[in-house]
Amino acid sequence: MAERHHDEGESVGIVTPYKVQAQVTHDWLHDQGRLFRTPVVEVGTAHRFQGREFDVVILDLVEDGVLPGWAAAGDFKDARPFPRDGARLFNVGATRARQRVYVLAAWDALARAASGTVLAQLRDMARTEPEALVRGVRSDQLLGLSAGESPGLNPLQQEIWQAFEGHVRYSAIHDEDTYFPDALDAIDQARHSIWLWSPWYTKRMWEVLPRLHDARRRGVRIHLFVTNESDSLLQRQLANPATAADAARRLPELKAVADTVVEIKDMHQKILVIDEQLCFLGSLNTLSHAPGGRGRREIMVPFRGRRFARHILDHENADLLLHPPICPDHGAQAELRKYTIPFKQRPARSRQTTSHPAQRYFVWACPARTTAVGPDGTTSTAGCNRRKALRPDEAGYLGNQPPL
Numbered sequence: 305m306a307e308r309h310h311d312e313g314e315s316v317g318i319v320t321p322y323k324v325q326a327q328v329t330h331d332w333l334h335d336q337g338r339l340f341r342t343p344v345v346e347v348g349t350a351h352r353f354q355g356r357e358f359d360v361v362i363l364d365l366v367e368d369g370v371l372p373g374w375a376a377a378g379d380f381k382d383a384r385p386f387p388r389d390g391a392r393l394f395n396v397g398a399t400r401a402r403q404r405v406y407v408l409a410a411w412d413a414l415a416r417a418a419s420g421t422v423l424a425q426l427r428d429m430a431r432t433e434p435e436a437l438v439r440g441v442r443s444d445q446l447l448g449l450s451a452g453e454s455p456g457l458n459p460l461q462q463e464i465w466q467a468f469e470g471h472v473r474y475s476a477i478h479d480e481d482t483y484f485p486d487a488l489d490a491i492d493q494a495r496h497s498i499w500l501w502s503p504w505y506t507k508r509m510w511e512v513l514p515r516l517h518d519a520r521r522r523g524v525r526i527h528l529f530v531t532n533e534s535d536s537l538l539q540r541q542l543a544n545p546a547t548a549a550d551a552a553r554r555l556p557e558l559k560a561v562a563d564t565v566v567e568i569k570d571m572h573q574k575i576l577v578i579d580e581q582l583c584f585l586g587s588l589n590t591l592s593h594a595p596g597g598r599g600r601r602e603i604m605v606p607f608r609g610r611r612f613a614r615h616i617l618d619h620e621n622a623d624l625l626l627h628p629p630i631c632p633d634h635g636a637q638a639e640l641r642k643y644t645i646p647f648k649q650r651p652a653r654s655r656q657t658t659s660h661p662a663q664r665y666f667v668w669a670c671p672a673r674t675t676a677v678g679p680d681g682t683t684s685t686a687g688c689n690r691r692k693a694l695r696p697d698e699a700g701y702l703g704n705q706p707p708l
Contacts, residue, residue, distance in 0.1 A: 306362060309359070309465070310358045313347075316359070317401075318361075320477045321350065321393050326348050327459070328347075329688045346358075353400050357402055369414075375422065411442055456591065473609065478605065486584075487604070497580060498526045500576050502589050507539075508590070508591055508593050510512045526564060527564040528566070530555075531571055532569045538584075566625050566637040631708060634688060639671045643701070644664060665698045667691050667694060671687075691707065
């Protein structure tokens with residue numbers, strides 16, 4: 305929820321009664337790169353945030369309904385210090401918000417709250433519909449809800465469901481034996497889209513191909529990303545009489561089933577994204593890993609989460625790869641290549657390191673090569689010089705090369 309409101313330009317304070325809970329939450333958000341940004345997302349106890357305000361406050365009470373904590377005991381009318389401090393803590397935390405407060409607690413904690421406590425009052429306020437400023441939403445009714453089921457939600461439930469869609473869950477850690485049953489089942493269940501990065505395509509593709517054909521008949525969009533035809537492994541197979549026929553027909557078969565097949569020079573990613581919500585990431589080539597346990601040891605991990613899947617696709621420039629240009633001279637579809645930015649053209653801040661992403665850029669290039677015969681009868685080959693930057697703002701790196 306903090307990430308969603310941050311993306312909408314709102315500052316967020318995550319408030320909890322306990323220092324340990326605040327530290328754990330802070331460390332997790334720090335590991336995820338969610339802190340120290342603008343607008344701010346901060347974590348702390350209610351005492352730390354006294355005098356501060358945020359657009360949105362997430363008040364995490366750490367109440368499970370089994371062992372009552374500080375907030376559950378909170379009661380301004382109780383003369384004892386612990387209940388009065390609990391009520392004061394809740395009040396300070398909730399009043400840090402300018403626009404909205406989310407109170408996180410187990411449903412049982414509200415149901416079992418003793419009369420007169422702040423949680424009992426919160427429960428009673430949430431029952432007053434439809435004008436109530438306090439509304440209750442049970443997260444267990446939203447977690448795992450599919451996109452097709454979400455239109456029936458009220459506006460608040462819809463907002464929270466969209467926030468939960470950013471939640472990433474992993475369901476297994478696969479090796480080379482357990483990956484394919486899960487991956488093939490995911491392809492069979494796909495309803496909208498399949499994005500597959502598999503550098504090499506050899507014997508295993510004949511097992512995957514029928515599943516892709518079935519998906520295509522269901523109206524699923526299929527986008528495949530493979531290594532280019534100049535790859536040394538593919539060239540060796542094409543040169544070997546025992547494998548040449550099979551190797552020659554693989555790429556046409558992939559192009560026949562997919563909406564898009566993009567050839568990428570020197571690629572090594574192994575990614576499968578289903579319906580832009582389920583991602584398999586790891587080391588295994590889906591279209592080439594040797595069947596029957598003869599392949600190398602591998603790992604693939606399925607992650608489920610819409611925001612995570614979108615980040616993966618954005619990182620791989622997926623949307624920009626959907627329409628490879630065609631060379632006007634040779635009629636060949638361009639392949640994607642990676643180039644190094646000339647040192648003098650790099651941003652000043654990146655000249656001190658070799659790892660800054662601005663040192664690399666991607667270009668569409670015509671793969672065609674032409675053969676010329678010289679006066680002395682010797683032959684030479686040359687590649688087409690036509691290029692096009694993948695990103696328009698990087699076109700300046702191409703110099704005067706003819707465009708695609």
